[in-house]
Every structure is written in structure tokens, then in C-alpha cells.
Amino acid sequence: MKIWLNRLPAAASLLECADSQDESDSDYTNNHDYNLLYEKSNDVREDCDCDCGKSTIDNLVFPSRSELAYKSSLVQTAPLYIQACATDRWLVCNPTATARIVVLDDEALALLQQFQTACVLSALLGPAPGFAAEDTFEMVALLYEQGILRDSAARPVRHELKADEHGQILTVWLHVTNACNLRCHYCYLDKNTENMSEDTAFAAVDAIFRSAQQGHFKQVHLKYSGGEASLVMSRVSAVHDYASRLAQQYGLLLSATLLSNGVMLSVSAIKQLKERHIRVMISLDGVGEYHDRQRPFKQGQSSFKYVDRTIDRLLAHDLAPYISVTVSHSNLAGLPALLRYILARDLRFSLNYYRDNDCAVQRDTLQFGDEEMIAGMRAAYRVLEEHLPQRSLLSSLIDKADLSAPHQHTCGVGHNYMVIDQHGGVAKCQVDIKRTITTISVRDPLKVLQQDRTGIQNVSVDEKEGCRSCTWRYWCTGGCPLLTYRMTGRYDIKSPDCSIYKALFPEALRLEGLRLLTYSTPITFTARVLSR
Template sequence: MNPPGRPALALSASDIGDAQELLVRSCEDCACPPSGGESERAEPELDGRPLVRTPGVLELPVDAEHVALFSPSGNGGVVVLNTAARAIFDLFTRACSPDRAMGFTGGDTVLRKLLAHDIVHPLGAPPSQQLPKSHELTAWLHVTNKCNLRCPYCYVHKSGESMDSDTARESVTALVRSAVDNGFTSLRLKYAGGEASLNADVLLGLHEYAVEACTVAGLKLSAVLLSNGVAISRRLAQELKRLDIRVMISLDGIGEAHDAQRPTLTGKPSAARVLTTIDKLCAEGVPPHLSITITSRNVDAVAEVVRFGLDRDLTFSFNFFRDNDCASAFTDLQYEEQALLDGLRAAFGEIERTLPRWSVLGSILDRGQLLRPRSRTCGVGDDYVVIDQRGRIAQCHMELEDAAGDIRTTDPVLAVRDPARKIKNLLVDEKAGCRDCTWKNWCAGGCAVATFRATGRFDVRSPNCDIYRTIYPEAVRLEGLRLLAHAGRTPG
């Protein structure tokens, strides 16, 4: 029994206000995972049945008095326990009655948290992972093929061609109709390119039309502009604010590290202009999300970008370089595994020094997120559609030229779901090396296109598998520290 005056304490994300809004997904430059944040938590029943510790629970010291727990076989969420609550957890190393916990001050609350997060479970009833079905259709709208940068890792074959207003409206019409016909309740639009801000008038008109079309169809609508941050004017920033269009800015370093992989068309630096744009967006009330693409050229500079974001209370996400045809001429982009891990740990150190209110579980692990379990890494081949500047449909923006149809003649969702299409976004249980992995429903085997590029197969694990498995525990510990910093802390 715990000493008087030292109650058992368990903290989770629900103890922080606006918990769901503080979950950030690393999907802005990619196909999103199934929609939603952490799984919804039903209030668990304490019905007297014996409880037992769930096998495989990850247990990490956060400091001298607290541990963070995460159940890979559960439905997500980290729980932090103080020493008294840890003693309750230890009671269930073997099955025993929940009444054993009631001798502790706060024992009932602690036990309910452990049950809700699948840390313990009723004897004979192990956790059942709730693999989400998406109700949101996500569409990458390639509003222009033009760009003012020449990034070596980009996967788009650039040209001077842009989407016109007619194609933009036809694309929205097709997407709204397809979303309704295929049972979606919301539509998420990603305005991309090339550099989408170079076709700002069409983009803004497209969005206003989408607002009207979604209202008529009864669909929720959200949108984000994916930009390199070089050409966003103050007027455009104000319009983005007015229309509630979020912004993602690619920032790969502060100064030379950014310029090394994001130069202008004439080979000049772009970092200073991007930093000016970020300040401009913040001043106009449109704080951008920062997307950090990690290659061998900037792996030592990621921590500096993280520091920059934390100092301005900006969210950010990590994206590991993915080989592609356009980048094949650049042999120095692929990172060495140990160098990447060292760079990530330096970035994690910055996060630990200034813990954000928002959770990093969905943003610092590339495609391997820890917000909720899933059977596929992303929505390619299911709830993700790419439409190019001509109105052609593709499964993935990394395979933009592999057309699956045209918005004027084809249902976009049915086009990308066609089993004859090139990309096979398999279930994780269909991938060799994944079926028996503790983390299989968290990384879901990694990006299908990147895996095929590296191995020639879709039915094998990601080449980043060892990286994911190494950094997962470190991310769980960071989440534990965040909970202590922002959900409250009681000594003991």
C-alpha cells in the first residue's frame, strides 16, 4: 500500500486540454494514414474479473520517479506512472483481482487508465486492436508543374504547365461526387506542385468552389497548401487565412544545409527567403507546419531546424529521403543508418529541452507513426487520389505519370482502387518480415513505393525497419516527458 499523502498517479494525453487537436500527423507531403488521432477511449468497466499485465508492454524510465508505458498490441497512447502507480501495475504481473489496487490512494483512477490504454486486460480477453476505416478522402491536387527551386530529391519531372480554372473545377466536381458515391464524409485537399503558390489565383478559385460544392454535398472540407516558401506574397498569406487553408513549408536546414538541397533554378540560396516567408505567415496568423526531408546532406542539421520550430511554437515532421527516378543522378542523398540515428537523437535532444504541448508520436517517425494502429501505411489504393495539372488520376504523387484515368471520364476513387494498378499497398500481414513484428501495426511495413524501389518487391518489410524499431522507444519516452510537462506532475 502506498504511504499516506503520496497518491498513485497516472497521466495520459486526455489529461491535456484539446488533446485531439494536439496530435500532429506526418502526412502533409505524403498520403495520409487512416483518418483520426488516437483511438477513442471508452470508459473501462471494473467488473471484478481478474486483470493481468498485457504481454510486450514497453516500459521506459522517464526520470527517477516516473515510467512511461506503451502497449504495441493495444490501440495507442502512452501512460506515465509515478512510483505508487507503478506498484499497482506490478500487482498484475500475474492475474489478480482489481480490488488489490483499491488499497492505494488513487488506485481506481490508475487502474482505469491502464485498462483504457491496454496496459492490463481482463484475464482471457487480451486487447483487440481497432484498425480504423477512413471516412475522409484525401486528394493531392497538382495545380502546377512549374517550380522555382531545383531540389535533387524531388520526384516530379518539372515543366511549365499549370492547371487551368476549368480543370480545377472539374477536378473538384469529380472528387466531391466520388467521395459521396463511395461513402466518405469529408474531403481533404492538398494543393501541391511544382510550387503551388505560382498558380495562386487558380488555387484560390478552386478552393472557393470546393467550399461551395462540399457544402451542397454535405461533406466536411479541409485544405493545406504544400509550398517551398519562396514565393508566398503577403496578399496570398491573407487569403489563406481568410479561407482557412493551412500551410506546410519545406525547411531542411537553417542556411547552408537547406541551400545544399533546395537551391533556386539558377543554383542560388533559398533559405533566407523561406525564413522570411515563415515570419510573414506567422505575422498574418497562418503559422506553418515545417516539413523536414532528411538526406545525407542535411542529417547533421535537423536538430537546428527543430530548435527553430520549437522557438516559434511551430509543428514539424520528419520525412526520410525516398529514392526515385528524378533523384537517380544524385548519389550522395541516401543516408547511412547510423548517421540518421545520430541526427535524429540530436533532434530528440532539442525536443526534450523544450517539450511542445503537441504530441510528437505522429510526426518524428517518418511513415512509422505511433498514434493508432493500422494495417496499411497510408491511403494509397484506397482513400488517396492524385490529380495532375491535366486532370489525370494517379495512385501516388511519387508515380504521377502512371495515369489511372481522367477526372472527366473516371470515378477517382474507383480508379485508384483498381487491383490492376502498379502500386500494391499490401496489408502488413502480407509482408515478409512484418507478420511477427511487435510494431507491425504501427509502421505497417513502410512506404510501398520506397520499398519496391529498394527491393523490387511490395511484399517485404521497409528498408527503414531497423531505424523505426530503434527510435520507437525513444519517441515513447519523449511522449512521457511531454505528459509530465503539460498534464501536471505530483511528487512521488
């Protein structure tokens, strides 16, 4: 009887790969002597180019094993999701509660199935064929601790939001320049040569920390963006140095990411980033022509070879970039080759679907159909199955969906996220950066965004039509609110990509099950002959 599971604590499980990083690659300032695990538990999501601060569902608090021994009966949690992930191996999870994923063999599954109706625990201490009573108890305890079983006598509890990542991290998009050396076909910005002045940048940082203090945040995460932020690298360095001083003054943690197209990052720039513990996110949409089709230079020349050079340069300086992939009709066929490229370099990544916008060009080459996307993603998943990484991919595989923890909002818009443009205007989302709600001159710009009832409304998935009873609702959360509004005229309805998500969730879960089978050591209970 065997069970495979993620043995790390809940906070660390979301960052299971972070422990493998060299401490010099940490993106936290060294101004405070904080506990390392606490720091890592705050950096929940991988770096990306979106407002991905999420509100998560509170994890269950389980009684001790000694308390479990006195429970009158147990029953399977509902809904309980079970699917085959290999021969005689079964993936099991409850997507609406803890979302902890386990893999069971046939014998362990047979034991679990005895709890389809409420079952007195003492009645099972021995009858599991060939297993000692203590082994049966240990397996039942593991299933209970993972949220697969619950106390049938207790009334099911609705899991509310907890003040963790959502309440502790304020994430801010700093639009340090509107200039860019590329002309990506799907970009949502009208480019020009405007840069954020130093005075505006410092005033923006002041406003950020005022909001962080007013909102009782414990960490500020800055995303230096544009345009192409690396074009004003000296400004980025100066702003970050100023932010570091304020973080120390306010007693807050500070982390940061440079979002870049990757074509012009010099060795000098990389050294500046590394000295300041600023991570790097690179946009890469394919290998060779598949990237160049939708991310050319201004005059139309190819850009891939320059991005490839930058990635090699970053790796040579022990600053592994995070890869953000925008998937469209144009590059979908090249996704398998791109994943081989990414996996060969052991890079973290996310696969994000193209979103139509007013600034996009050649839309007919970008727009995709549901079945086309599903087939293309399945082809990409086959590559992942052939080259499974040790790290979990639960937050990487399905657009903005995140299977690593239940949550109620797709992003942090209107909650713990704001965008500051090059003039000091404050918007809710970078895709809607032209719609500024306030400015950095107000005392608490984040509070103004939180109270605003115009523009993007990032409602809970429980308020969305078509989502309320869906098994996957706390992983998908109804998709990007801005895209949904653009396509339907409503914020309180399911994503137009809903059918894609539903088709791919089982595929993504299967990959996680295979990963656990490949890299996790099972907890094994050996059948034995019991003495009378």
C-alpha cells in the same frame, strides 16, 4: 502513487494542440454549422506533403468503473511495453492495441506488476502498502481504462479497422502546375511550364466530389500542389471557391492545404489563403546552407533567406505554416539547428527521410546509412529534450511512422487518396504521378484506384514479411510501399529503413514521457495510515 496521462478524449488527443489555435485559423469552410469538436476529430493528421490518410485500429471500449468492480480478475495486456523515461518514472503502453501512453512512478509500477499473472481485484483492495482501498481501485481503474490492464476472463479480441478517419476523409493531391522556381536535388518530378487549366481544375473538383459521394465520405481535403502551387495563386483561389460551393451542395466538410517551397508567397497571396481558411505547408530542410544544399533556385542561388522571410510573413498574419523537412545525408548535421529554429517559432513539423527516385540529382550527397541516420536523429532529439513543446510529437519524429494511434497502412494510397495531374489523369501517389490509372472523366475515379491491381499495392502491415510479429508494427506499418518496392521488388515485406525505426521508437517514446512529466498534472494518491 502517481500516474501521468493524456487527459483529453481519444479523438481530441490526436489534436491536442489544435484547441490552442485561433478559430480564424481553422481550415474548414463556414458553410455549415458543424460541431467544432467533430470537425477537429476529422483532421487527424498534420498537414504534410504525403498521402497520409491512415486506417486506424479501433480503440477498446471499456466498461464503466462500476462494471469494473465486479470483474473477477485482471491481467496486463500483451505485449506491454515498459521503459524508464526519467529517474523513478516509467513509460508504459501497448503499441498493438490502444497505444495510449502513461507514465507511472515506482509505486504505481509496483501495483501494475502485481498483474503479470491474473489477479483477483478484490485481493488488492487494501494491500497496496499505505494506500486506502478506494485509491488502489482508482489506480487500477485508470490502468484498465488506458488499456494497460484487461479482463483475464475475456478472450483477447483482435482489433479491426474502424471506419473513422480512413472512411470519412477523402484526400486529394491537385497538381495545379508542373512549373517550379526551385530545383531540389531529391524532387521526383520532371519540371516544365505546364499548368492545370481552369476547365480541367473544375472538372477535377467535380470528379472528387462524385467520388466522395459514392464512397460516403464526410470530408474532402484538398492539397494544392505542384511544382510550386503559389505560382498560380489565382487558379488556386478560383478552384477552392468552386470546391467550397460543391461542398455546400453535397453537404460535406472541406479543408485544404497549399504545399509550397515558400520562396514567393506575397502578402496578397497570404490574405487569399487566410480568407479561404487554406493552411500552408512549407518545405524547409535546414537553416542557411543546409537548406540551400538541396533546395536551390534553378540557377543554383540560395533560397533559404526567401523561405525565412515567408515564414515570418505568415506568422505576422497569424497563419502559422506546417514545416515539412526532408532529411538526407546532405542536411543531417544541420538538423539540430533547424529544430531550434522551428521550436523558437512554435511550428508544427515532420521529419521525413529522403527517398531515392529516378529524377533525383547528386544522389551520393543524399543517400544515408542506417547508423548515420540513427546518430543524426538522436542528436536532433537531444534538442527536443532541451526545448520540449507542449504538443505531442508522436506523429512528427520518425519518417512516415505515426505513434499517435495504431493503424495498418502507412498511407491512404489505394484507399482514400488520389492524385490528379495537370492534364486530368488520376494516379495513386504523387511520387508515381506519371503512372496514371484513370482520368477525371470517369464516374468514380477513386473506385477505379481502389480496384486497380497494377502499380503501388498498399498492403496491410499484417501481410508484410518481417512485420507480422513486430511490437511496433501498428505504428510503423512497414514503411513507404513505393520505397520498399523500389529497394526489394516486393510490397509485402518490411521497410528497408526497419532498423532505423526500431532504434528510434524508444527514443521518441521517451520524449513523449518527458512531455507528459513536464506539462501534465499527475493523478496522485497519497499514502496514509488506515484506521483499524
